[in-house]
Amino acid sequence: MDGKITALIMAGKRSGVLDPLAERAKVNQKCVVPVGGRPMIEHVVEAVSACDRIGEIRVVAHEPDEIRALPIVGALEAEGRLTFKEGAFNIVDSVFAGCEGAAYPVMITTADNCLVTPEGYAEFIDGALAVEADAAAALARKQDVIAADPQGQSKFYQFTDGGYSNCNTYWIGNANALSAAEIMRGGGQFVKFPSRIAKAFGVINLIRFYLGWGTKEKLFAQVSKRFGFKLTPIVMSKGEFAVDVDNERTFEVTERLLAKRAAQAG
Numbered sequence: 001m002d003g004k005i006t007a008l009i010m011a012g013k014r015s016g017v018l019d020p021l022a023e024r025a026k027v028n029q030k031c032v033v034p035v036g037g038r039p040m041i042e043h044v045v046e047a048v049s050a051c052d053r054i055g056e057i058r059v060v061a062h063e064p065d066e067i068r069a070l071p072i073v074g075a076l077e078a079e080g081r082l083t084f085k086e087g088a089f090n091i092v093d094s095v096f097a098g099c100e101g102a103a104y105p106v107m108i109t110t111a112d113n114c115l116v117t118p119e120g121y122a123e124f125i126d127g128a129l130a131v132e133a134d135a136a137a138a139l140a141r142k143q144d145v146i147a148a149d150p151q152g153q154s155k156f157y158q159f160t161d162g163g164y165s166n167c168n169t170y171w172i173g174n175a176n177a178l179s180a181a182e183i184m185r186g187g188g189q190f191v192k193f194p195s196r197i198a199k200a201f202g203v204i205n206l207i208r209f210y211l212g213w214g215t216k217e218k219l220f221a222q223v224s225k226r227f228g229f230k231l232t233p234i235v236m237s238k239g240e241f242a243v244d245v246d247n248e249r250t251f252e253v254t255e256r257l258l259a260k261r262a263a264q265a266g
Helices: 020-025 040-049 064-068 071-078 091-099 118-130 142-148 175-184 195-201 203-211 216-227 248-265
Strands: 005-010 054-061 082-086 106-110 135-141 157-159 162-172 231-235
Touching (some): 040 054, 064 071, 064 082, 091 175, 118 162, 118 231, 142 162, 157 216, 162 175, 162 231, 216 231
Parallel strands (some): 005 106, 135 231
Antiparallel strands (some): 106 162
């Protein structure tokens, strides 16, 4: 679409498991749980579609009908800008399925990233393009996350240049770099499960990460060497971009921040 990038919104669900937030809201899947009075994926689709760097939008889902019924989703699908891709058994194979036949670069985000704005996505895209990244991950500074809301995140990646949190937004610059998705096959959440770092990145990088040896750039450079392509951290300007709706705590934080944003907007 006029040289713009492709956006992949991950909106799948765990096989045979009903998310607690979905169960409480009496819906079939987490991505349509109301947050700030609107289904969470609606916030994401609105922000992604309003970003002028993004062309095609692909939603990877196991149950698309419940998502398709949302007016903004239905309208984008009708105009041919948004399509659905069937989710696979795990997140990595879902990414592969979502990227099949896509025009690169591809930006990956999640259906629970309710706080990322169109400007935030543009900031990430511009950052990845500027450094000519094969693959990239969005990070937020610890102090910025805490400033946004002290309850926003409980754990952080620690490097010699400070603490950082993952923003669940990723960049795949070309088809060769799609193998970067394999990093997530163990489920991600490396800060909670350090053993997954050893499996994904190697034991030496686990030691570096666990002991906080080196800057984030140094660790990403080591990982780049292991995978054979340039993996880059992109530091975002707003800490709230690192808050996604994982549980009751982050649900409440997200609602507070959305209400604060609405009040500031007047």
